[in-house]
Amino acid sequence: MGTASLWYSSLPRREALSGPELTTHRLVLRRWRDSDREPFAAMNADAVVMEHFPARLTRAESDAFVDRIEAGFRARGFGNWAVEVPGIAEFIGYVGLSVPSYDAPFMPAVEIGWRLDHRFWGKGYATEGAHAALGFAFREAGLDEIVSFTVPANVRSWRVMERLGMTRDPADDFDHPLLPPGHPLRRHVLYRLSRSAYDG
Numbered sequence: 001m002g003t004a005s006l007w008y009s010s011l012p013r014r015e016a017l018s019g020p021e022l023t024t025h026r027l028v029l030r031r032w033r034d035s036d037r038e039p040f041a042a043m044n045a046d047a048v049v050m051e052h053f054p055a056r057l058t059r060a061e062s063d064a065f066v067d068r069i070e071a072g073f074r075a076r077g078f079g080n081w082a083v084e085v086p087g088i089a090e091f092i093g094y095v096g097l098s099v100p101s102y103d104a105p106f107m108p109a110v111e112i113g114w115r116l117d118h119r120f121w122g123k124g125y126a127t128e129g130a131h132a133a134l135g136f137a138f139r140e141a142g143l144d145e146i147v148s149f150t151v152p153a154n155v156r157s158w159r160v161m162e163r164l165g166m167t168r169d170p171a172d173d174f175d176h177p178l179l180p181p182g183h184p185l186r187r188h189v190l191y192r193l194s195r196s197a198y199d200g
């Protein structure tokens with residue numbers, strides 16, 4: 001755990017308040033705006049979006065999540081980017097990089113993750129944004145490996161991981177440390193992608 005901060009301590013601090021911003025064919029991955037908070041809270045209260053999470057979030061919990069993401073950007077130079085689809089929607093959710101705050105067998109690690117408004121599923125936006133986030137992780141942040149994890153039932157999420165070229169070793173499956181024994185969402189599958197595999 002303690003070594004995690006060393007991995008990205010050399011990241012440039014430029015654009016500390018507004019960047020880094022990533023652009024893809026269809027998307028802009030940007031820092032969060034206050035106007036994102038209301039639609040994000042609606043997503044976090046949506047039973048479809050939150051099907052594979054232990055609980056939906058209140059407005060206060062959703063806002064605190066945004067605050068933690070922005071604090072992460074300021075501390076590390078990367079985070080879960082707010083996703084905009086220019087000309088279509090100013091905010092559809094997030095895709096990006098985060099550092100789990102708990103200990104687990106795969107830690108220390110940087111995680112790639114995604115959460116989109118369900119009206120924007122099935123369009124390839126999560127995978128497209130995640131490709132940009134992986135490029136940032138390996139090319140800009142100089143990270144050696146990225147992990148991602150989810151419950152086995154979250155097929156849409158692990159299919160994004162597989163589309164990105166991430167691979168799963170069943171020996172890496174783990175019980176989420178923040179969920180109690182017997183909780184139906186406790187067991188997780190872990191996917192990994194190394195920089196060398198990404199380059200290859």
Ligand SMILES: CC(C)(COP(=O)(O)OP(=O)(O)OC[C@H]1O[C@@H](n2cnc3c(N)ncnc32)[C@H](O)[C@@H]1OP(=O)(O)O)[C@@H](O)C(=O)NCCC(=O)NCCS
Nearest residue numbers: 049114115116121122123124125126127149150156157160
């Ligand atoms: C996980 C999640 C981001 C996946 O979203 P998604 O839209 O299924 O994933 P993608 O953006 O990669 O889109 C892939 C789909 O878009 C389709 N698609 C349509 N147009 C496309 C295009 N131009 N390019 C690529 N794919 C396209 C693909 O065929 C694929 O469809 P399929 O699912 O029917 O096979 C979304 O389900 C979600 O936000 N879930 C709730 C939050 C969550 O559980 N997060 C993960 C926690 S671990």
